[in-house]
Amino acid sequence: GAGVSQSPSNKVTEKGKDVELRCDPISGHTALYWYRQSLGQGLEFLIYFQGNSAPDKSGLPSDRFSAERTGGSVSTLTIQRTQQEDSAVYLCASSSSLGNTDTQYFGPGTRLTVL
């Protein structure tokens, strides 16, 4: 079946603009995660959703970052007033539940470049 999809695949924006990144998880997956990966770095956890609720928002780096998930499916990550340090690959992953051993399946990522 279809895997996790993300759009856009690449986004170039000017400093100060808002951007919206989209994640479409695997159908039926209730848990959804957002990460970001700066060049040559490991993954930084941002937020996860169980259904439409986000029990843990502590990973969001600043109040310019927000995320929502409606209908228990698609999620959007919004970055307001983008800064150059926001440049990274933003990865979304989904899993079938919040079980600790469940496999996370990653999307291809959105490469964000803030000029």
Place this chain on the structure above:
Amino acid sequence: RKEVEQDPGPFNVPEGATVAFNCTYSNSASQSFFWYRQDCRKEPKLLMSVYSSGNEDGRFTAQLNRASQYISLLIRDSKLSDSATYLCVVNLNNDMRFGAGTRLTVKP
């Protein structure tokens, strides 16, 4: 101290070699552990989960030592296609923490 630490490498090994990666984690309450593989400019993909009893999948063997808070990955008879970055992942209450990765290059 970082929550998950890995030797960044790079490890450059010839085909057929055996190579081992180590990972340490700081939170003793961590509940589950994984190794992910990430190819250049690609998303991470699960390589294997890591169980306390140790587990093997073909040429790959993973070990967990909870007392020492240490995870390892052993790759035997390495192939050119094993060249990638290997990410150690530690899960605590569904908060997944990734190591920065260990880069492996297998050469002919």
